[in-house]
Amino acid sequence: MNATAENVIEISGLCKRFDVGRGGSRRTVHALDDVSLTVADGSCLAVVGESGSGKTTLARVLVGLESADSGDVVLAGRPVARRPRRAERRARARDIQMVFQDPNGSLNRRRTVEAAIGEVLAVHHRVTGAEARRRIEELLGQVGLRPAHARALPGELSGGQQQRVAIARALAAEPRVIVLDEAVAALDVSVQAQVLNLLAEIRRDRRLTYLFITHDLSVVRQVSEEVVVMRQGRIVERGSTDQVLDHPRHPYTVLLRDSAPRPGWRPRLSGDADVREVEA
Amino acid sequence: MTAQTLARPAVRRRGGDLAERLGPLGIAALAVVALITVAALCAPLITSHDPAVGSVLERYQGPSAEHLLGTDQSGRDLLARLLYGARTSLLGAAVVVLLAGTGGALLALVAAWFGRYVDALVGRVLDLLFAFPNLLLAILAVAVFGTGLGQATVALAVAYVPYTARVLRSVALRERRLAYVQAAELQGLSGLVVSVRHILPNIAPQILTGAAINFGYAMIDLAALSFLGLGVQPPTADWGLMVSQGKDSLLQGHPEQSVLAGVCIVVAVAAFSVIGERLGGRKAGGRA
Numbered sequence: 237m238n239a240t241a242e243n244v245i246e247i248s249g250l251c252k253r254f255d256v257g258r259g260g261s262r263r264t265v266h267a268l269d270d271v272s273l274t275v276a277d278g279s280c281l282a283v284v285g286e287s288g289s290g291k292t293t294l295a296r297v298l299v300g301l302e303s304a305d306s307g308d309v310v311l312a313g314r315p316v317a318r319r320p321r322r323a324e325r326r327a328r329a330r331d332i333q334m335v336f337q338d339p340n341g342s343l344n345r346r347r348t349v350e351a352a353i354g355e356v357l358a359v360h361h362r363v364t365g366a367e368a369r370r371r372i373e374e375l376l377g378q379v380g381l382r383p384a385h386a387r388a389l390p391g392e393l394s395g396g397q398q399q400r401v402a403i404a405r406a407l408a409a410e411p412r413v414i415v416l417d418e419a420v421a422a423l424d425v426s427v428q429a430q431v432l433n434l435l436a437e438i439r440r441d442r443r444l445t446y447l448f449i450t451h452d453l454s455v456v457r458q459v460s461e462e463v464v465v466m467r468q469g470r471i472v473e474r475g476s477t478d479q480v481l482d483h484p485r486h487p488y489t490v491l492l493r494d495s496a497p498r499p500g501w502r503p504r505l506s507g508d509a510d511v512r513e514v515e516a
Numbered sequence: 517m518t519a520q521t522l523a524r525p526a527v528r529r530r531g532g533d534l535a536e537r538l539g540p541l542g543i544a545a546l547a548v549v550a551l552i553t554v555a556a557l558c559a560p561l562i563t564s565h566d567p568a569v570g571s572v573l574e575r576y577q578g579p580s581a582e583h584l585l586g587t588d589q590s591g592r593d594l595l596a597r598l599l600y601g602a603r604t605s606l607l608g609a610a611v612v613v614l615l616a617g618t619g620g621a622l623l624a625l626v627a628a629w630f631g632r633y634v635d636a637l638v639g640r641v642l643d644l645l646f647a648f649p650n651l652l653l654a655i656l657a658v659a660v661f662g663t664g665l666g667q668a669t670v671a672l673a674v675a676y677v678p679y680t681a682r683v684l685r686s687v688a689l690r691e692r693r694l695a696y697v698q699a700a701e702l703q704g705l706s707g708l709v710v711s712v713r714h715i716l717p718n719i720a721p722q723i724l725t726g727a728a729i730n731f732g733y734a735m736i737d738l739a740a741l742s743f744l745g746l747g748v749q750p751p752t753a754d755w756g757l758m759v760s761q762g763k764d765s766l767l768q769g770h771p772e773q774s775v776l777a778g779v780c781i782v783v784a785v786a787a788f789s790v791i792g793e794r795l796g797g798r799k800a801g802g803r804a
């Protein structure tokens with residue numbers, strides 16, 4: 237990794253509060269509390285933390301689905317508006333895309349795979365018709381799906397296949413960064429490993445940057461060299477994956493690690509031959 | 517080599533799916549609706565009588581080869597009036613359902629897309645409309661805008677909007693939060709495009725089942741307005757009007773007109789309700 241690589245994401249002092257509850261039980265949740273971090277171009281930063289620690293909120297603010305109360309975000313060298321309007325969001329989507337947790341909900345169940353990917357191609361690159369079909373086929377190939385899958389509806393695909401389509405849709409915008417919010421959490425372990433390998437492969441080929449959100453520490457080792465630990469909207473620890481997971485400094489990280497299903501588990505990285513799924 | 521077993525369920529056959537959900541009773545109801553519709557459309561082929569023309573000399577005749585169901589107080593052919601009356605009743609209810617469905621879907625999509633204050637405002641307006649009984653609202657509107665089928669349908673449509681909007685709003689809100697909508701929003705697509713291209717098709721089943729349920733109610737309410745003299749005006753043939761005009765005949769010992777029209781209304785309403793219930797039940801965007 238190039239030590240002098242520029243930062244593709246620079247976040248400083250990001251705050252986001254939500255008012256929850258009504259009447260007497262009304263209170264303010266600090267979903268993001270003075271969050272600052274940088275992500276180097278071409279790297280993968282894992283964000284871990286328990287449920288409600290603000291991981292999704294961070295992702296949503298980054299891609300412009302949520303506006304921060306204060307703080308600054310610089311994406312690919314350009315400062316982004318705190319309250320993004322539509323045109324700004326569209327421009328930002330060419331730099332940063334997101335893959336969502338819920339594989340069932342991440343695709344419109346009434347539109348084909350082709351339509352889902354084609355929409356992104358048309359919006360960002362004005363690619364339509366035969367050229368779009370060629371690109372869609374290419375993208376499906378890159379995520380290990382066959383051209384025939386273009387005509388499928390989400391209901392005809394497995395969870396893993398749906399998530400591959402969601403990845404292909406994100407790739408269609410040709411972004412520099414992809415935010416993966418629990419992108420493999422809903423998949424069973426063997427499919428999870430396949431998708432993780434696929435993601436690693438794509439990142440290498442396309443020189444992409446990942447912000448990889450997960451609550452699963454065993455996944456962190458497989459995907460990323462660096463990790464930040466979030467708790468109650470704050471970043472409590474940051475460092476290389478091995479350092480943070482093997483020698484955590486913050487007591488919360490220790491707790492998180494010890495409550496993981498298999499503490500200290502180091503998966504043996506499977507070969508790339510296992511990536512492609514074989515169709516009967 | 518790990519071979520992932522591919523879950524690839526057979527593509528759901530929409531036709532078979534529909535028949536399954538309707539069940540035998542639902543299919544029978546669908547047949548009744550189809551029969552009424554065909555009869556209304558083919559009225560001139562079924563009878564050669566003009567529903568608005570009759571001879572007083574032929575009043576209150578019993579069934580005969582000439583008048584299969586007999587005649588009314590003005591000597592008009594009852595079968596012809598029922599057939600042509602079906603046109604008015606179906607058309608009126610269809611317009612009510614169409615307008616209420618469109619208005620309800622529009623409010624639901626706007627409330628779901630913008631959320632927050634807009635959603636709260638839509639909620640208040642719906643509450644206000646709910647506070648008025650349907651017919652009262654319609655009567656009020658007719659009092660302001662005048663009597664007639666057009667006024668009555670628009671007034672009823674307005675009265676039905678809260679029922680459709682309430683259910684559609686909750687399903688639209690559910691879709692709004694799903695990742696596919698967020699993914700489209702993230703691309704910088706406009707609210708209009710995301711709502712129409714993505715959310716609308718996914719709430720369409722609820723719109724349709726709501727329409728089926730409302731259709732029956734709209735027929736009753738339109739008939740009631742006609743009965744009160746606020747809807748369809750004579751001499752137009754209409755089932756509700758036939759029931760009301762049959763009042764005097766009833767007293768004179770000729771209940772046929774009111775009974776026949778009443779039976780038609782009941783059968784049609786029941787058929788539409790069964791279809792609506794089978795398709796979506798209480799979850800549909802129809803009147804509770």
Ligand SMILES: Nc1ncnc2c1ncn2[C@@H]1O[C@H](COP(=O)(O)OP(=O)(O)OP(=O)(O)O)[C@@H](O)[C@H]1O
Nearest residue numbers: 254256265267286287288289290291292293294451
């Ligand atoms: N739209 C919202 N309205 C109100 N509160 C919200 C909203 N979004 C998030 N929150 C609150 O902000 C906090 C952080 O939520 P967030 O979804 O970012 O957590 P998370 O780390 O992604 O959790 P999980 O692992 O369960 O996905 C939570 O307390 C949540 O209840």
Ligand SMILES: [Mg+2]
Nearest residue numbers: 291292293417
């Ligand atoms: Mg989350």
